[in-house]
Amino acid sequence: ASVTVELGLSVCLSVCLLLSISLLGCLFVTETIPSTQQATKNGDTAVIIAVKRHDPATLRELVRAESDLNLQNQEGLTPLMIAARSWRTDITNILLEGENINLDIQEKGTGWSALHISAETGYSATTVALLKAEANAHLKDKNGDTAVIIAVKSCHPATLRELVRAGSDLNLQNQEGLTPLMIAATSWRTDITNILLEGENINLDIQEKGTGWSALRFSAERGYSATTEALLKAGANAHLKDKVWESTTTLTFSSMSQPSPF
Template sequence: MMERRRSLQAMAALAAGMGCCPWLHADAAADANAEFFAAVMRDNYRGVLTQLLRGFNPNTPDARGRTGLTLAIRQESWRVVDELLQVPGIDLNLPNRQGETPLMLAAIKGNLELVKKLVKLDADVNREGWAPLHYAASAGLEHSVEIAAYLLEESAYIDAASPNGSTPLMLAAQYSSEAMVKLLIEEGADVSLRNQQGMTAVDFARKSEREYMVQLLSTTVRARRPGRGQW
């Protein structure tokens, strides 16, 4: 523990001096980049720490626009993730080229512990476009419903609209579990919303031929519709 603390202090000192002068030539920087991301892929946290102590910026993307943290979560390199979360200057909201943040990836991986850790470290629960709740709602893993419930407790917007207007409920209707759909309905998700293609959550469920989900959502739509033709 003491050794790790000293290492992190050394990284903080390096980070403080990063703006004064370049310390890596182009070839050396390319080598450092390759070694850092290779270590991330192999879950080699010692290799990652070595590069960081040499001055590698933890927020540097690779050639495919993946940050060390987003790649580590995607690859399930959990030891590297734990290491990176302790690095001074790590940007917890920096997305990869696909616009995926660490919290979004932790949500779709079903990693409840990491989701909670990231939120406590001030990762953004809400963001424009695809949001962490979209990713949680589209997964059907063991802890996915718990993750969605936790994000809602942390003020995630339940009807967040993706770039094409799709909501978490729509994704859950097509890809996730009945428990996920019920959670979102119970928490007040708007079943009547349509995306830019004019599709509702019912349409998403019908698209994947999930008749039981179609019935559940259709019943909710009817229950929430103001009474008509009543004497």
């Protein structure tokens, strides 16, 4: 009888121990994993955490549950912006399946959208997914830079090509008055210039607001002969004058005494 009692007590103690562990586990999960809309101390929702963890299965369930996909954390980042920083295009695509997702929310500090971020990181597949979902390629950040300008500055030819193929406006100027072509002309990366020249309706002769310099003027001043050749073949105006009445032809053979404003 005593053996039976001891066995019964052992079983009861084991069951109580398991229940205690289970209860503690539930409490731990409740404290560390937010509900679909609840945010952590960093402002991260369950959706953001699933994106950061690259957890497609969990993310898909959260999206199906109609979680708010537009909530920003304390950094001003939405789930889509965070996904755009990663090569995991599957994560981006799951988010894009969500109803009422806003593709064009801008980060509070820089004014970058998810498309700006994908242009900067150079993940062309993510850029394609965003463009197909109709992200605004003409949206400007706080410096007036479009996703095209960001791709040019970051020297990401594959991403830039997708933006050009999507019909992005290549003539938009940022707050400095620079177009994507002007910025490309200040670099030795002629491949970047050539991709821009593939775009329809590109204006080769837009002039920077302050100096009146065109893309050809920039390339001539920097001495990038391959870029200069590409611009001339595309029909850039070699006789265009800047605000001090100096033509590109004159500059090419001058002493280069005038410093670049950039």
